[in-house]
Amino acid sequence: MSENILKVSGLKIAYGGIQAVKGVDLEVNKGELVTLIGANGAGKTTTLKAITGTLPGCKVEGNIYYSGSQIQGTKSFELVKNKLAMVPEGRGVFTRMTILENLMMGAYIRDDKDGIQADIDKWFGVFPRLKERSAQLAGTLSGGEQQMLAMARALMSHPKLLLLDEPSMGLSPIMVEKIFEVVRNVSAQGVTILLVEQNAKLALQAAHRGYVMDSGLITMTGNAKDMLDDPKVREAYLGEG
Numbered sequence: 545m546s547e548n549i550l551k552v553s554g555l556k557i558a559y560g561g562i563q564a565v566k567g568v569d570l571e572v573n574k575g576e577l578v579t580l581i582g583a584n585g586a587g588k589t590t591t592l593k594a595i596t597g598t599l600p601g602c603k604v605e606g607n608i609y610y611s612g613s614q615i616q617g618t619k620s621f622e623l624v625k626n627k628l629a630m631v632p633e634g635r636g637v638f639t640r641m642t643i644l645e646n647l648m649m650g651a652y653i654r655d656d657k658d659g660i661q662a663d664i665d666k667w668f669g670v671f672p673r674l675k676e677r678s679a680q681l682a683g684t685l686s687g688g689e690q691q692m693l694a695m696a697r698a699l700m701s702h703p704k705l706l707l708l709d710e711p712s713m714g715l716s717p718i719m720v721e722k723i724f725e726v727v728r729n730v731s732a733q734g735v736t737i738l739l740v741e742q743n744a745k746l747a748l749q750a751a752h753r754g755y756v757m758d759s760g761l762i763t764m765t766g767n768a769k770d771m772l773d774d775p776k777v778r779e780a781y782l783g784e785g
């Protein structure tokens with residue numbers, strides 16, 4: 545049987561009087577790449593923020609289980625210690641540090657020097673662009689390269705679950721393709737991923753399973769390949785029909 549890494553049930557989130565998330569159920573099993581797609585304002589980012597405990601002042605109801613424990617209300621630094629990593633929208637790399645220094649920062653919770661070096665080598669293999677530029681300041685990287693660095697830095701914490709919020713946002717079409725290639729490669733390394741994306745087509749092509757979110761609710765879920773073939777998904781989210 546597949547092992548549940550994340551299970552969200554009955555999640556409701558209100559910003560003041562506005563109910564942004566209205567009862568969301570979703571789960572991610574070990575080794576899966578699951579995508580959460582939907583239009584602007586559907587509540588995808590808010591759902592991710594609830595998982596990472598970064599919604600101060602909001603009313604959050606429901607249950608969030610991570611590795612079998614209820615984590616609703618847990619502080620984000622505690623979650624990082626428990627190997628839950630998030631790459632937020634807008635990335636947030638340390639611009640005045642080099643690529644290598646950024647990666648070392650990602651490993652700050654670890655003390656296995658040899659393992660850290662092995663991981664740097666491993667992720668440089670997946671992100672050759674970063675390897676070539678390892679001594680370059682992160683602030684001088686292109687948007688796509690910064691996205692790759694943010695992902696690689698998160699991976700250095702050895703996450704049990706990696707949450708990615710719109711990694712393709714603001715990137716050129718070629719860079720978007722590259723980012724998805726990297727996401728697929730990272731998934732192929734056995735990392736469990738929950739990917740929030742507006743680029744529904746590429747996200748479903750990369751993922752094992754998908755959820756569609758609309759106005760704070762999950763309106764559809766299934767095998768990603770089946771969803772790609774679904775006429776309703778094609779019309780509403782892939783711009784076809």
Ligand SMILES: Nc1ncnc2c1ncn2[C@@H]1O[C@H](COP(=O)(O)OP(=O)(O)OP(=O)(O)O)[C@@H](O)[C@H]1O
Pocket residue numbers: 559562564582583584585586587588589590591742
């Ligand atoms: N800090 C906030 N205060 C008040 N309302 C908010 C806040 N953040 C988000 N919202 C509202 O909550 C709803 C869901 O927003 P959210 O950012 O989660 O959507 P999304 O699906 O991630 O969309 P996008 O793809 O545009 O980021 C929107 O109506 C948004 O205006």
